[in-house]
Amino acid sequence: MAEILQILFDTYFAFTVLYFVGVNLTYMVLLSLSYREIMLYIRRSHFASYRTVVQSEITPPVSVLAPAYNEEATIFESVRSLLKLAYGDYEVIVINDGSKDGTLQRMITEFNLKLSKRVYVESVRAQRVRGIYRSQNAAYANLVVVDKVNGGKADALNAGINAAQHDFVCCIDADSILEDDALQKVMKPFLEDDTVIASGGIVRIANGCEIVNGRVVKVGLSRKLLPLFQVVEYFRAFLSGRMGWQAANGLLIISGAFGMFRRQAVVEVGGYNHATVGEDMELVARMHRYFRERRRAYRIVFVPDPVCWTEAPESLRILSRQRNRWHRGLLDVILMHRVMLFNENYGVAGTAAMPYFLFVELLGPVFEFFGYISLIVLGIMGKVNTEMTILFFIVALFYGVMFSVGAVLLEEISFRRYPNPKHLALLLSMGVIENFGYRQLTMLWRMKAFYDYARGKKGWGAMQRTGFSKPAAG
Amino acid sequence: MSITFLIVLTLTAAATIFVVLASILLVLHKGTVGRRVRRISRLNDMYAASVTEFLAADLPEIPPGSPASRAFRAYDSLLLPLRTGFDAVPRRRREMHFQALTQVVLDFGKDLTGESVDRLVYLSYMFGIVDRLLRRLTHRRWWVRAEAAMDLGTVRARRAIAPLTAAVEDSHPDVRFQAIRALLTLVGVEALRTVFRVGRELTTWNMMELSVDVLHFREDAIPYLIEGLASTDKSIVLFCIEMLAEIGFVNAVDPLSQVALKYPNTSVRAKAIEALGRLGDSRAEGLLVKNLSNAIPQLRLSSLRALARIGTPSAVPALRQRLADGPLDEKIAAARALVRAGEEGLAVLQEFSSSSGLIGAAAGQAMEEAARE
Numbered sequence: 001m002a003e004i005l006q007i008l009f010d011t012y013f014a015f016t017v018l019y020f021v022g023v024n025l026t027y028m029v030l031l032s033l034s035y036r037e038i039m040l041y042i043r044r045s046h047f048a049s050y051r052t053v054v055q056s057e058i059t060p061p062v063s064v065l066a067p068a069y070n071e072e073a074t075i076f077e078s079v080r081s082l083l084k085l086a087y088g089d090y091e092v093i094v095i096n097d098g099s100k101d102g103t104l105q106r107m108i109t110e111f112n113l114k115l116s117k118r119v120y121v122e123s124v125r126a127q128r129v130r131g132i133y134r135s136q137n138a139a140y141a142n143l144v145v146v147d148k149v150n151g152g153k154a155d156a157l158n159a160g161i162n163a164a165q166h167d168f169v170c171c172i173d174a175d176s177i178l179e180d181d182a183l184q185k186v187m188k189p190f191l192e193d194d195t196v197i198a199s200g201g202i203v204r205i206a207n208g209c210e211i212v213n214g215r216v217v218k219v220g221l222s223r224k225l226l227p228l229f230q231v232v233e234y235f236r237a238f239l240s241g242r243m244g245w246q247a248a249n250g251l252l253i254i255s256g257a258f259g260m261f262r263r264q265a266v267v268e269v270g271g272y273n274h275a276t277v278g279e280d281m282e283l284v285a286r287m288h289r290y291f292r293e294r295r296r297a298y299r300i301v302f303v304p305d306p307v308c309w310t311e312a313p314e315s316l317r318i319l320s321r322q323r324n325r326w327h328r329g330l331l332d333v334i335l336m337h338r339v340m341l342f343n344e345n346y347g348v349a350g351t352a353a354m355p356y357f358l359f360v361e362l363l364g365p366v367f368e369f370f371g372y373i374s375l376i377v378l379g380i381m382g383k384v385n386t387e388m389t390i391l392f393f394i395v396a397l398f399y400g401v402m403f404s405v406g407a408v409l410l411e412e413i414s415f416r417r418y419p420n421p422k423h424l425a426l427l428l429s430m431g432v433i434e435n436f437g438y439r440q441l442t443m444l445w446r447m448k449a450f451y452d453y454a455r456g457k458k459g460w461g462a463m464q465r466t467g468f469s470k471p472a473a474g
Numbered sequence: 475m476s477i478t479f480l481i482v483l484t485l486t487a488a489a490t491i492f493v494v495l496a497s498i499l500l501v502l503h504k505g506t507v508g509r510r511v512r513r514i515s516r517l518n519d520m521y522a523a524s525v526t527e528f529l530a531a532d533l534p535e536i537p538p539g540s541p542a543s544r545a546f547r548a549y550d551s552l553l554l555p556l557r558t559g560f561d562a563v564p565r566r567r568r569e570m571h572f573q574a575l576t577q578v579v580l581d582f583g584k585d586l587t588g589e590s591v592d593r594l595v596y597l598s599y600m601f602g603i604v605d606r607l608l609r610r611l612t613h614r615r616w617w618v619r620a621e622a623a624m625d626l627g628t629v630r631a632r633r634a635i636a637p638l639t640a641a642v643e644d645s646h647p648d649v650r651f652q653a654i655r656a657l658l659t660l661v662g663v664e665a666l667r668t669v670f671r672v673g674r675e676l677t678t679w680n681m682m683e684l685s686v687d688v689l690h691f692r693e694d695a696i697p698y699l700i701e702g703l704a705s706t707d708k709s710i711v712l713f714c715i716e717m718l719a720e721i722g723f724v725n726a727v728d729p730l731s732q733v734a735l736k737y738p739n740t741s742v743r744a745k746a747i748e749a750l751g752r753l754g755d756s757r758a759e760g761l762l763v764k765n766l767s768n769a770i771p772q773l774r775l776s777s778l779r780a781l782a783r784i785g786t787p788s789a790v791p792a793l794r795q796r797l798a799d800g801p802l803d804e805k806i807a808a809a810r811a812l813v814r815a816g817e818e819g820l821a822v823l824q825e826f827s828s829s830s831g832l833i834g835a836a837a838g839q840a841m842e843e844a845a846r847e
Contacts, residue, residue: 043617047624047648049683056682057720117838121802134846141846165806191679387479394483398490405493412500421504428497 006383009374016371017392023360024399030244031406037247038239038304038414045305053184059088060191062183063164063263066094066174067156072101076110078174081214083143087183091142094174095160098127098150107145112137118144118163124271126158127151153256154272154279161263161271170260177206177216177309178258185306186260195297197265197287200254201306202238204417205231207314216309219417221426226319229434230312232427235407239304239414246302250348252288252333252357254300256280258308265291265298276336278329285337288349305415320445327362327449328457334358365446397435404431517574524556525578528597529590549596560601576603576625583628595630604631611637616646623649627656635660642672651680655687663691666698676709681716688717696723703729711742719749727755734761744776751780759786766792774800778807785814794822802832809840 053059064082068075075094082092096104107113113133120129126148133145148159157171168190172178182201189196208222222228245251256279269290272279284300291298313319334341334357340350341358378384408427411417418424533548563571579598586594598604607629610622623641626634638660641653654673657665666688676684688695695717702714715733718726727750734746747765750758763786765777778796781789793815796808809826812819826837 044648046617047620047652048679049686052683052686056685058678058682058685058716060678117835117842119802119806119832119835119839121832121835134842188679191682192677391479391482391486394486398486398493401490402493405497409497409500412504419508421501421508424504425501428501 002381002383005377005381009378009383012370012374013388016367019359019367020392020396020399023364024403026356026360027240027399027403031240031403031410032244033247034240034243034410035413037243038410041304042414048188050181050184053187054086054088056088060168060187061089061091061166062087062168062170062187062260063160063166064090064092064170064172064183065157065160065164066092066172067097067153067160068094068099068103068174069097069150069153069156070099070101070103071174072099072103072106074175075103075106077214079107079111079143081177082172083140084180084214085178085183086180087187090183091144091164091166093144093146093160093163095146095148095156095163097148097152097156104145104147108133111135111140111143111145113143113145116144119165120146120163122162123267124158124161125274126155126162126271129159129163132163152274154274154276157279158271158274161266164263167263168260169263169266170258171256172259172308173257173310175311176203176257177211177214179216179307179309182258182306182308183260186258186303189299189301189303190260190262193299196299196301197262197291198254198284198300199260200242200251200302201258201260201308202302202304203234203255203257203308203310205234205312206309207312209309211309219419221418221423222312222314224314225430225438226314226316227312228426228430229438230319232404232408232430232434235411235427236404238302239410240403240407242302243304243410245348245353246300248348248352249299250353251300251302252285252349252353253281254284254302255308257310258306273336276329276332277325278333281329282333282336285333285340285349285354288346289337289340292346292349307417316441320448323442323445324449324452327365327446328453330357330362331449331453334362365443366450368443369447400435400439401432404434407431514570514574514577517571518578521556521571521575521578522581524559525575525582525594525597528552528556529582529586529593545592546596549593550600552593553597553600556597557600572601575601576606579603580625580628583630591630595632598629598631599633604629604633607631608634608637611641616644616649619644620646620648620652623652623656627652627659630660632660639668639672642669647675647677647680650674651676651683654684658684658687663694663698666691666695667701670698670702670705670710670714673710674707676707676713681709681713684713685717685720689720692721693723696721696726700726700729703733708739708742711737712745715742715745715749719752722753724753724755727753727757731758731761734765740770740772744772747773747776748780751776751783754784756784756786759784759788762786763789763792766796771801771804775804775807778804778811781811782807782814785811785816785819787816787818790815790818790822793819797822797826797833797836802836805832805836806839809836810843812837813840813844 066079066082071078079092079094094107112135114136116132116134118132118134120132128149130147130149133147135141135143144163146159146163148156161169168187170183170186186199186201189199205227206216207224207227208220209216210218210220221231242251242253259280265287266283269283269286273282276282287300313322334354337354340346340354342355343350375384375389405428408424408431412424418427531552533545536544536548560571560575579594583594604626607622607626610618611626613619613622619641623638626638635657638653638656642650642657644650644653650673654669657668699714699717702710705711711733715730718730730746730749734743734750737743737746747762750762762777762780762784765773766789768774768777774796781793790812793808793812796804797812800808809823812823823837823841826833827841828834829837
């Protein structure tokens with residue numbers, strides 16, 4: 001029995017080593033691709049005159065969709081800041097998803113809304129719309145409010161897509177802050193290439209930033225550890241992850257907090273899926289699948305510069321719920337689109353991106369968890385190869401640090417949103433420290449997600465936000 | 475401990491130390507960059523003051539009819555302090571000073587007009603700024619070439635016209651586009667002829683940026699835009715159509731009508747039809763009404779949108795048909811066109827607004843939009 005166990009653990013150890021090598025090779029490739037793409041983007045941006053997007057009559061109009069649920073306290077400031085974006089012709093469609101508080105009433109009062117006869121056609125499935133409102137105030141002429149029965153974020157976005165009358169829809173979170181030029185920058189790929197069907201921007205952590213009247217006026221870092229770890233994580237995910245995948249047209253996710261789509265493409269694939277909490281990734285995976293199956297040319301891109309600022313969870317409880325939800329959403333997407341796995345008919349998305357998300361993002365916590373379990377059992381049996389174990393941990397730690405630091409360096413050589421050298425030093429330190437406890441914690445949360453998924457848990461959980469809006473002084 | 479363990483441990487430790495050192499160096503570098511930026515900023519301020527002095531200084535009296543060289547000799551004398559100061563800079567710092575002076579020239583070049591431009595151009599030639607930019611226009615890296623093209627337009631170096639004309643056919647789209655913009659600045663509206671003859675593959679983004687430049691020429695651009703309608707490149711034709719509509723020259727109705735009727739590409743024809751609507755000339759009405767029954771949906775929709783701008787009572791029967799029978803986007807466009815078609819159109823909308831379904835919805839929305847206006 002002990003011998004069998006030994007063989008099993010040795011085999012598992014060998015597998016872990018191979019897995020580790022494969023994962024890190026993938027990270028290195030993604031990091032290299034990302035570096036190349038970011039440098040190309042920066043060079044091209046130098047010649048882009050974004051002001052002309054605001055001035056030109058050719059600029060295509062956009063519908064900005066912002067689902068809102070129980071946001072009475074912040075909805076006025078959020079919508080007001082959306083109405084001041086620097087873009088030519090756009091409409092803001094706020095979808096009140098059956099809020100139980102006074103979200104709708106506050107908007108009706110503050111924006112002088114009245115019921116409208118605006119055409120609403122259910123091109124994609126959504127819960128019943130109770131009414132569509134427009135403002136009587138010319139200053140808010142481009143505001144549309146859709147009031148509907150509660151159905152969740154995906155359902156609210158679908159209702160927004162149905163109400164939109166422009167060819168491009170930009171899906172955002174109502175409580176996120178878009179930078180003034182974000183729409184201009186995220187639209188650019190569509191205006192350079194007719195095959196682009198979706199484009200995502202970067203989401204940055206607003207905690208620690210100075211925000212006045214719904215605008216980030218000074219970039220800063222939080223004094224708390226959790227948001228700092230998340231800043232580094234977001235750099236890894238966006239700058240080195242998504243930038244790398246989009247270079248190979250294998251981008252499988254556009255953040256629900258900030259994404260631009262060709263409306264017709266979204267309608268063709270059926271809109272957002274209500275049956276998953278990973279609706280943002282699921283839509284993009286379905287778009288890949290739909291266009292590949294019909295052999296239609298398409299591109300899904302990530303633009304590293306247009307910024308959406310969002311509030312990151314500052315408590316372990318809320319953060320664990322968020323990561324639990326993300327992992328359940330990922331599991332949903334992998335299962336729903338498992339036909340794409342290793343299937344060359346789906347290009348890079350099927351042969352590389354989906355397997356990556358399966359083996360690295362989804363199952364990575366599982367392998368890591370059982371690695372720790374194996375170690376404990378071997379220790380109890382007295383069969384631990386101390387040298388190899390120490391070696392493995394050191395190498396694993398090194399690579400973890402290297403990729404975190406690499407992501408921070410990508411930020412530093414490209415956009416430099418954190419101008420202070422102290423900020424850079426702090427982020428680099430976080431890139432090291434996060435490997436001692438924080439990553440292990442996120443691994444446990446993601447393991448729990450499997451258990452919750454098996455139990456049939458589907459909801460978002462309560463996501464408390466403190467809000468970060470502050471009116472101007474005086 | 476085994477040798478393997480020691481080797482791998484050593485390599486890992488070395489790599490870790492390397493990463494840590496690189497990180498520390500980067501933090502220090504950030505500080506250095508900050509100091510360099512401040513130093514360059516001080517240099518920029520210094521040269522900005524000197525260049526301002528040069529631009530603002532009074533010229534000695536030059537009799538009318540004097541050759542240009544007389545003015546240049548006068549500029550030379552005004553430039554003497556700046557040149558003396560620049561020549562006194564130690565060699566190892568000269569490159570930084572040159573870059574600061576170039577940046578100041580480029581910043582000033584964006585806004586100056588009149589005789590100040592001549593002075594600035596003269597300064598650019600005398601300090602070798604133009605020469606360096608011309609060399610960079612043939613650099614192997616595309617972003618260097620593109621920046622050189624952009625900057626040559628900003629400094630208004632007429633000697634760059636021939637190289638920029640060649641650059642319009644560069645292999646990289648960004649270089650081509652910057653060369654086009656620079657030529658428009660240097661040569662003026664006549665550059666459009668060259669641009670439309672050799673230019674290719676303009677993206678919508680390019681068109682947006684170029685439209686802001688071309689609109690400055692207003693009616694002067696019309697002959698060239700009409701010429702451009704005959705281009706073999708679809709993007710050029712689309713751009714010319716858009717500009718003719720934007721400038722609003724009603725005599726473009728005939729050439730645009732020809733494009734709307736005969737061009738082999740549907741999207742170009744649709745664009746021409748919409749442009750006819752934006753021109754708002756009644757001569758296009760017949761063509762627009764005829765296209766309401768076109769078999770191609772894109773052309774029908776464009777005609778509807780065009781009629782929404784013109785407002786034609788004679789189109790009411792056809793608009794009524796599209797409101798009743800067309801898909802949603804045509805219903806909405808037809809309803810909006812009926813709003814502009816006078817009393818008859820409004821009567822049709824009134825009649826349909828009580829209908830159920832999409833017809834009533836489209837009619838109701840159009841009437842609400844009209845009331846809001």
